[in-house]
Amino acid sequence: MTAALAIVGIGIHPFGRTEGVSGRAQAVHAVRAALADAGVRFGDMQFGFGGSWSAGDPDTLVSELGLTSLPFINVANGCATGGSALIGADAAIRSGTHDLGLVVGFDKHPRGAFNTDPASHGIGAWYGETGLMLTTQFFGLKIQRYLHTHGIGTEVLATIAEKAFRNGALNPNAWRRKEIGADEIAAAPMISHPLTQYMYCSPGEGAVAFVVCRADRAHDYCENPVHLSGAALRSRRYGSFEVFSPWLAVDAAQSPTVDAAAAAFAQAGLTPADVDVAQVQDTESGAELMHMAETGLCEHGAQEELISSGATTITGSLPVNTDGGCIANGEPIGASGLRQVYETALQLRGEAGDHQVPGDPRVGFTHVYGAPGISACTVLTR
Amino acid sequence: MTGGPLPRTVDDSLFTADGTALLGSRCDDCGAHTFPRQGGCPRCTGSSMADVALAREGTLWSFTIQGFRPKTPYQGPDEFEPYGVGYVELPGQLIVEARLTENDPDRLEIGMPMRMEMIPFRTDDAGEPVLTFAFTPVGRS
Numbered sequence: 244m245t246a247a248l249a250i251v252g253i254g255i256h257p258f259g260r261t262e263g264v265s266g267r268a269q270a271v272h273a274v275r276a277a278l279a280d281a282g283v284r285f286g287d288m289q290f291g292f293g294g295s296w297s298a299g300d301p302d303t304l305v306s307e308l309g310l311t312s313l314p315f316i317n318v319a320n321g322c323a324t325g326g327s328a329l330i331g332a333d334a335a336i337r338s339g340t341h342d343l344g345l346v347v348g349f350d351k352h353p354r355g356a357f358n359t360d361p362a363s364h365g366i367g368a369w370y371g372e373t374g375l376m377l378t379t380q381f382f383g384l385k386i387q388r389y390l391h392t393h394g395i396g397t398e399v400l401a402t403i404a405e406k407a408f409r410n411g412a413l414n415p416n417a418w419r420r421k422e423i424g425a426d427e428i429a430a431a432p433m434i435s436h437p438l439t440q441y442m443y444c445s446p447g448e449g450a451v452a453f454v455v456c457r458a459d460r461a462h463d464y465c466e467n468p469v470h471l472s473g474a475a476l477r478s479r480r481y482g483s484f485e486v487f488s489p490w491l492a493v494d495a496a497q498s499p500t501v502d503a504a505a506a507a508f509a510q511a512g513l514t515p516a517d518v519d520v521a522q523v524q525d526t527e528s529g530a531e532l533m534h535m536a537e538t539g540l541c542e543h544g545a546q547e548e549l550i551s552s553g554a555t556t557i558t559g560s561l562p563v564n565t566d567g568g569c570i571a572n573g574e575p576i577g578a579s580g581l582r583q584v585y586e587t588a589l590q591l592r593g594e595a596g597d598h599q600v601p602g603d604p605r606v607g608f609t610h611v612y613g614a615p616g617i618s619a620c621t622v623l624t625r
Numbered sequence: 626m627t628g629g630p631l632p633r634t635v636d637d638s639l640f641t642a643d644g645t646a647l648l649g650s651r652c653d654d655c656g657a658h659t660f661p662r663q664g665g666c667p668r669c670t671g672s673s674m675a676d677v678a679l680a681r682e683g684t685l686w687s688f689t690i691q692g693f694r695p696k697t698p699y700q701g702p703d704e705f706e707p708y709g710v711g712y713v714e715l716p717g718q719l720i721v722e723a724r725l726t727e728n729d730p731d732r733l734e735i736g737m738p739m740r741m742e743m744i745p746f747r748t749d750d751a752g753e754p755v756l757t758f759a760f761t762p763v764g765r766s
Contacts, residue, residue, distance in 0.1 A: 358696040367661060369636040371698035373746055373757045374691060375722060380710055383689030384722075388712075391687075391735045436690040436730045481657075481668045490649075490660040491686075491712060491720040492668070 246470035246511075246624070247337035248329075249461035252281025252454030253588050256349070258572040259418030261448055266298025266351030266575075269450035271307045274347055281454035281464045283343070288454075290344035291315035292331045294324030296576035298351040298448075313344075322524070322613020323476055324348055325451070325580025326621060330474050332455050342457045349450035350575030357446055364487050364615055378526065378614065379443060381486040383435030386529030388484070390437075393544040395532070397437045401425040402550050403528035404442045404570055410557060411571025413597040418447055419571040442528040447573025451581035453588075469588045469607075473511030473622035477502040485616030500524075500537040503618040504610060508539070511622035515539035518622075519604035520590045521561065522583035524612040525568040535563065538610050538620065562600045565590060580619060583609035591625040633749065635757045638662070641678050647721065647741065647758060650674040658719040680715040681741040682763070687712045688725060688733045700747050713739045713760045726761040738763040 254276025256269035270293070278285060285308045293301025293315065302315040320327040325348040335341045357378060361371045370376050390397060405425040411417035423441055431439040454464070461468035479485050482496030508514055521540055525531035532550070536543040540561060549555055555563040566572065566586040569579060587607035589595040607623040631644045639661055641648050649660040653675055657668040660679060665672050694705035701708075709725030711733070726744060727733055740763050745754035 355696060358698070360698065367636055367638070368698065369639060369757070371695075372700040373635055373724060374695050374699045374701055374708065375710060375724070376698070377691070377695055380689055380691055384687045384710065384712060387689055388687035388735070433690065433692045435692060436688075438689075489722050490658075491722075492657065493714065493717070493719060 246458045246472045248333045248455050248471040249458040249468040250453045250471065250584070250588055251456050251461050251464035251468050252277040252279070252283065253585055254278070254280060254452040255416055255582070255585050256450040257416045258449035258575065258582065259447055266295060266349050266448060266450070267304060267307070269351070269448060270295070270301070270304055270347055270349035270452065273349065273450035273452040274304065274308060274345065277345070277452040277454045283454060283464065285309040286311050287343060288313055288345045289341040290332070290335055291347065292318055292328040292344070293347040294318040294320070294328050294577040295349050296324070296352070298349055298577065301347060301349070304347070321617060322576055322579060322611045323617045323619035324577045325584065326474065326611055326619025327476055328581070329471060329584065329621065330476055330619070333471055333474055336455065336457055342460065344455055345452065346455055346581070347450070347452040348578040348581040350577040351448040352446035352575060355446070359487070359614070366487065366489060370489060375489070376487060378486050379435045382527045382529055383438050385484060386533065387437060389529070389533050395544065395547045398429070399532065399547050399550050400437065400442055400528045401429040403525070403531050404428045406556055407525065407528070407564060407568050407570035410565055410598055411567025414566045414571070417567045417571045418573045419567065438527050438529060442570070444526055444569035444572070444574045447575050449572070449575045449578045449582065451578050451585045453581070453584070467592045467625065469591050470624050471621060472513065472624045473507035473509070474620070475503045475506035475510065476617065476619040477506065479616030483616060486614045498537050499616055499618040500534055500610060500612050503620040504538040507620040507622050511624070513606060513622055515608070517606045518608045519602070519606050520565055520587065520600045521563050521608040522565070522568065522586055523563060523610040525564055525570050526574065528570065530612065531564060531568065534610055534612065538608065540608070557598055557600055565595065565598050565600055580609065580611040583611070584621060584623065587623045591623060633753060633755050634743070635746070635755055639758065644743065646681055647679040649677050649679045649719065651677040660719060660721050679718055679721065683713040683715040683739055685711055685733065685735055685737045685739050686714045686720050687735060688730070690728055690730055702747055709733065711760060724757065724759040726759050732762070
């Protein structure tokens with residue numbers, strides 16, 4: 244399918260902890276930057292899609308940006324909020340309803356691991372009371388099983404986090420900008436065996452915004468548009484292994500990541516082998532390892548060789564999480580997926596500076612995964 | 626656990642009436658199992674589910690060790706000791722998530738036999754233990 248939507252303006256508020264600046268203010272900062280990048284005004288926006296988990300209703304940003312009566316739709320879809328907002332914008336443009344609009348995601352979370360109310364997931368209070376309702380725990384359980392199934396050692400988990408901090412150090416918008424060696428990462432306090440503190444991302448703050456338009460008019464606004472060639476969201480199947488599962492089916496099924504990635508590539512008419520730069524959900528380093536294969540970027544079990552040989556570094560054959568990923572940027576839920584798209588847009592425009600992938604990348608891929616077993620993927624081209 | 630009222634559990638609906646096994650559901654149409662009980666079948670979308678006692682023995686499918694004290698709604702003791710968490714495959718039924726009585730990863734191995742037991746995980750305001758289910762490696766002290 245031909246891309247309907249082009250990204251013609253990009254804006255970001257640096258990720259991390261910005262004391263004294265609300266999540267909404269960070270969103271306004273990102274929106275203004277995206278509008279300026281596209282050379283348009285907020286009054287030109289025909290629609291808006293926005294998402295935030297805990298920093299306020301996105302549609303209230305209009306009180307700061309301009310009360311223009313535009314239709315503004317709030318999106319709340321966990322870690323897939325950004326991807327869902329982009330899919331909504333794509334539908335609005337593909338249908339011919341609108342030509343030019345705004346997509347924004349932002350958040351500002353308190354410190355420490357997310358604590359989730361079991362009732363919001365249809366699970367009894369016992370699950371939280373007895374200490375089972377933790378995303379950190381799920382990732383420990385999933386990578387333990389995965390390493391066992393595919394015969395992969397735990398050493399590679401520290402190598403993945405080391406790369407994240409190295410890339411973060413090159414990215415002025417990242418939160419963690421100090422390199423940390425693999426030995427120190429492996430020796431850090433154990434959060435959920437086999438994953439240590441420095442292998443996990445933390446809830447944080449940040450905002451990303453895009454001005455998007457009909458692909459056939461992209462050059463009216465920008466010399467180097469990035470096209471949304473594929474975008475797909477999927478929920479879980481019976482038998483997949485997902486976060487917050489008191490039980491699993493004995494008959495295993497593929498994860499929603501597999502379904503979402505396949506659908507996004509099919510829409511784009513491309514394959515994982517065409518990808519020049521990829522951003523995948525790295526809630527912790529084991530997630531990056533598993534998601535590399537679930538998205539189709541490599542075979543299951545091939546990750547250890549790819550990672551230890553440097554293939555997933557910025558100058559490698561399959562650069563992954565070139566901006567430092569969630570591990571170096573933190574995870575403001577409403578903004579996290581759009582950060583991946585922002586980084587991909589920078590890479591495809593050749594504007595990523597110190598973390599620019601060499602070789603004039605043309606195809607980018609993004610992937611998020613989150614509770615209760617959802618995944619959103621995009622294929623971006625220029 | 627002989628004589629007198631059964632000790633308090635974290636949620637009686639999770640257990641059989643005698644408190645010795647987990648209580649799940651089995652779909653009348655396709656045979657899929659769930660835990661806890663639920664009214665709709667996640668496999669065939671049917672709505673005829675019957676109560677079923679889950680097996681008390683199985684094999685360890687995966688595990689981790691919870692290394693920090695969770696935030697609320699966790700209600701374990703203030704003084705935190707890392708605890709094991711795992712998935713245990715109950716053959717022909719399902720793979721259940723549970724606390725483990727073992728918190729040393731070097732003493733846990735995927736595939737090892739496990740057995741369900743009831744353990745106290747906190748004390749209530751009256752000083753009485755509140756029990757939940759856990760799995761323990763079979764044949765180990």
